[in-house]
Amino acid sequence: MEYRRLGTSGLKVSALSFGSWVTFSKQVDIDLAAEEMKAALDHGVNFFDNAEAYEQGKSEIVMGKAIKKLGLARKDYIVSTKIFWGGSGPNDTGLSRKHIVEGTRAALERLQVDYVDLVFCHRPDYETPIEETVRAMSHVVDRGWALYWGTSEWSAEQIRQAWEIAQRLGLTPPTMEQPEYNMFHRERVEIEYAPLYRDCGLGTTIWSPLASGVLTGKYAQGIKDGRLTLPGYEWLRKTYESEEGRARIETVEKLRPLASDLGCTLAQLALAWTLRNPHVSTVITGASRTEQVRENMKSLEIVPKLDEAVMERIEEILGNKPEQPRNWRP
Secondary structure, three states, X not given: OOXXXXXXXXXXXXXXXXXXOOOEOOOEXXXXXXHHHHHHHHOOOOEEEOOOOHHHHHHHHHHHHHHHHHOOOHHHOEEEEEEOEOOOOOOOEOOOHHHHHHHHHHHHHHHOOOOEEEEEEOOOOXXXXXXXXXXXXXXXXXXXXXXXXXXXXXXXXXHHHHHHHHHHHOOOOXXXXXXXXXXXXXXXXHHHOHHHXXXXXXXXXXXXXXXXXXXXXXXXXXXXXXXXXXXXXXXXHHHHOOHXXXXXXXXXXXXXXXXXXXXXXXXXXXXXXXXXXXXXXXXXEOOOOHHHHHHXXXXXXXXXXXXXXXXXXXXXXXXXXXXXXXXXXX
């Protein structure tokens, strides 16, 4: 396993991490969660991602019980939560000081830990002043409930504003962002955030590296007469029965021979491609089966094979490299 610094912080995270989104509680019970986390740990994974919104907190409960079952020493793993969607009450959502404090403490109870290593603002809150959010997140860190705080799916402008407020007021600034990043979703990580890596030391914890599964190649077998027939994927029908969705599936099929030449699966190629970006601190993987965890870990062996020539072949197939604006500075 390779370990990368979370931006310019001193924290080292495994290049591949493991998250509970979609699977824990819904598909994965405590026993299977412990088995999957043990497989990840055996491969050197040290970061486990969660959120208050995942299965309405049940995902955190499952992960917390799995950690206890495994008997892990607190120093040996990194765990996160994300705050925004905590319930249906008027103060149970968003990034007010009240919800940040109460949401973080509730997450600690569900995870059965004294602190989380990372806490994220799960989305920007347009109804709460950013200064209030920055003050609240800094308070959470000062109280020892979290060691670092960051954002998820915030614009570069919002992150910079939060960072500058923290600098001006002597508060703890955001350390990391959790953005979507994959072969089909590139501009924000590769272009928009570029100045923040330099100016703010921003780290990234990537979600959806497989583009909701399309980069595994499984949807190609599920399309018949222009309709997605795989069971359990009703929530993706609108996306992948669209013209753009079908084009993505066709692009993935063009990548299949290249993956074969490299001796890997399409999923492993997609994960390795994401890891190739030097501004990626860690890539969050997920699994509904333990064997998937082991298969995902093999993508680390593919990264060295992605030399400039191979990356150029991938770019030719994708045909979507983000363009730099005229006033762009690296």
